[in-house]
Amino acid sequence: MKAKLFRILAFTVAFAGAFAAWPAHAAKIRVVTALTDLADLTRNVGGDHVEVFSLATGIEDTHGVPMKPSFVPKMNQADLVVVAGFGLEHAFLPALLEASKNPRIQYGKRGYVDCSKGISPVGVPKSTDHSEGDVHPNGNPHYLLSPVLAKTAVQNIYDALVEFAPQYQADFKRNRDGYLAKLDAKIAEWKAMAKPLEGVKFISYHEEWEYFAKTFDMEVFGTIELKPGVDPTARHIENLISSMKAEHVPIVVREPQFPEKVPALIAAETGAKLVKLPIMPGGVPKTSTYIEMMDYIVHTLVQAVKEVGRASA
Structure with missing residues (x-):
């Protein structure tokens, strides 16, 4: 077709x-x-x-x-x-x-x-x-x-x-x-800036961040999608929220191509910080180049971890 x-x-x-x-x-x-x-x-x-x-x-x-x-x-x-x-x-x-x-x-x-x-x-x-x-x-x-x-x-x-x-x-x-x-x-520069991210767990909407996580010593705890390309079920979301609470997962990543409703719900239920991160240059404002995009991603995640840390202190 x-x-x-x-x-x-x-x-x-x-x-x-x-x-x-x-x-x-x-x-x-x-x-x-x-x-x-x-x-x-x-x-x-x-x-x-x-x-x-x-x-x-x-x-x-x-x-x-x-x-x-x-x-x-x-x-x-x-x-x-x-x-x-x-x-x-x-x-x-x-x-x-x-x-x-x-x-x-x-x-x-x-x-x-x-x-x-x-x-x-x-x-x-x-x-x-x-x-x-x-x-x-x-x-x-x-x-x-x-x-x-x-x-x-x-x-x-x-x-x-x-x-x-x-x-x-x-x-x-x-x-x-x-x-x-x-x-x-x-x-x-990014690795030095990302020291606070080492060992930090996060979830994302789609299975996209495994290579990034390996580079910066983070841990992908799970995804909102049931499987790549498969929308989450209510049971999957409930289980994800429960697991995140038990493991104190502090970050929820939403990519620009996905709706905000479910990530926002999960963040609200778990107390995690919701961040919107581009997966390509142009995904959010002021990220027209690859380096600008990576600058944005690392800076945004570091700020999110710091904010979560201050909130829980």
């Missing part, structure tokens, strides 16, 4: 001329990214040689970015498509790739850049079936919330750009090295 829809969209766009086409930059490498964090990383490596368009804006569910007719010509003209991988984009990207009619960026081609290459996933299920909802069949795909693993994504983007345009390798290398040095400095 989705594939048929995008074939129709592609046919329609063909008659729309230059509708939503790329700007005319003769020497630019045209890159479409699935997510805004990948867009920012690509711009930092590609510099003046790339023109980057992100399918997501930062507020969406990363598993289900809403499709728009304007995406088809962007994909049709793209030189590279950059994805997080581990099946994160499975609900929307395959149909869009088919509709694009662009052989350069199909799965397995050199224009298809999977940034999960070299990363070992966590949470790989032993078995899956349709009753389990929107599971992570290839493991948890939200590794970009760890700045340490984001460095691997940067390297994968660099490798793809060099393969596509080797004449710019020196520029790409300079950009990559400069950005990685900046990211390393920020990681050291």
Whole structure:
């Protein structure tokens, strides 16, 4: 059904001329990214040689970015498509790739850049079936919330750009090295700032924070969803509240794509601090870059832990 829809969209766009086409930059490498964090990383490596368009804006569910007719010509003209991988984009990207009619960026081609290459996933299920909802069949795909693993994504983007345009390798290398040095400095800063977070338990709406928690020595106590993509039941919420009270879990994380009602209820019942954290740049104001997003996340969590500590003192 989705594939048929995008074939129709592609046919329609063909008659729309230059509708939503790329700007005319003769020497630019045209890159479409699935997510805004990948867009920012690509711009930092590609510099003046790339023109980057992100399918997501930062507020969406990363598993289900809403499709728009304007995406088809962007994909049709793209030189590279950059994805997080581990099946994160499975609900929307395959149909869009088919509709694009662009052989350069199909799965397995050199224009298809999977940034999960070299990363070992966590949470790989032993078995899956349709009753389990929107599971992570290839493991948890939200590794970009760890700045340490984001460095691997940067390297994968660099490798793809060099393969596509080797004449710019020196520029790409300079950009990559400069950005990685900046990211390393920020990681050291974030880890020092995050000392109060060590050992702190928290819950989130979706199973997204495992890599972040490992990087900053936190503990994901549970999720509001029954399983990834499966809405919580009343019994699950009751059990979660009871367990949080028993273990004194101080933080409830709500991601922008999920409603506030249930997280707010859980926070009120347990006395935990409710915080809204972005999962991509653009998810909340003043987080337009990857580094700004990580700054916001670490600062917000540290402040929340301090507030909970003062309230219980």
